[in-house]
Amino acid sequence: MLSVLLQLPDADIVFYPSLLDEQESDRLLTQLTETIDWRQDWITIYGRSMPQPRLTAWYSNPGISYTYSGITMQPSPWTRTLLDLKAKAEAVSGVVFNSVLLNLYRDGNDSMGWHSDDEPELGQNPIIGSLSLGGTRRFMLRHRAEKGLKHQIELTSGSFLLMQGTTQHYWQHQIPKTKRPVPPRINLTFRVIDLSVRLTSELDTD
Ligand SMILES: O=C(O)CCC(=O)C(=O)O
Numbered sequence: 001m002l003s004v005l006l007q008l009p010d011a012d013i014v015f016y017p018s019l020l021d022e023q024e025s026d027r028l029l030t031q032l033t034e035t036i037d038w039r040q041d042w043i044t045i046y047g048r049s050m051p052q053p054r055l056t057a058w059y060s061n062p063g064i065s066y067t068y069s070g071i072t073m074q075p076s077p078w079t080r081t082l083l084d085l086k087a088k089a090e091a092v093s094g095v096v097f098n099s100v101l102l103n104l105y106r107d108g109n110d111s112m113g114w115h116s117d118d119e120p121e122l123g124q125n126p127i128i129g130s131l132s133l134g135g136t137r138r139f140m141l142r143h144r145a146e147k148g149l150k151h152q153i154e155l156t157s158g159s160f161l162l163m164q165g166t167t168q169h170y171w172q173h174q175i176p177k178t179k180r181p182v183p184p185r186i187n188l189t190f191r192v193i194d195l196s197v198r199l200t201s202e203l204d205t206d
């Protein structure tokens with residue numbers, strides 16, 4: 001499968017432009033839009049509560065909840081379709097994932113702000129496999145220390161982006177809003193949650 005290694009310092013990011021073909025991607029976009037248990041979470045920014053600018057869902061092996069930005073998501077059990085996609089992501093990356101966070105960007109107003117995926121339960125060097133379906137959106141990267149270091153890549157339908165190694169230590173990423181008309185997009189970020197890490201930190205706080 002064609003892959004492109006991004007030439008960025010302190011990062012290990014590989015882009016696979018076509019994990020899925022166009023027809024398969026279109027079919028999955030429709031199916032997942034209709035069948036996933038989408039939820040609208042609310043976030044607090046500067047003391048004001050507002051709807052998160054996208055819909056989300058969390059599917060995983062039993063018992064793996066996920067907490068980020070103060071939101072804890074209880075898992076839904078894997079579906080046939082998600083297991084098929086997980087197998088495809090595993091075949092190209094050589095990683096066994098145990099969970100997936102899904103994001104639905106309804107239009108150009110939906111977005112995700114600057115962040116790193118560096119919660120403790122993602123382990124020392126988080127491995128994130130990110131599959132995109134539907135409208136093309138811009139994925140921006142910026143180095144946390146070297147302010148001039150930036151990169152951007154268009155995440156097209158059917159593409160897969162693998163982030164690993166020290167990427168989350170040194171880089172942040174975002175999906176900015178856009179004024180261009182864009183069709184809906186679903187992104188699936190497959191993750192490896194290390195339950196033992198969480199158990200330890202929970203015990204520590206008792
Ligand atoms: O939508 C995307 O491509 C990025 C999603 C993301 O960064 C995340 O779920 O942590």
Ligand SMILES: [Mn+2]
Nearest residue numbers: 115116117173
């Ligand atoms: Mn992320």
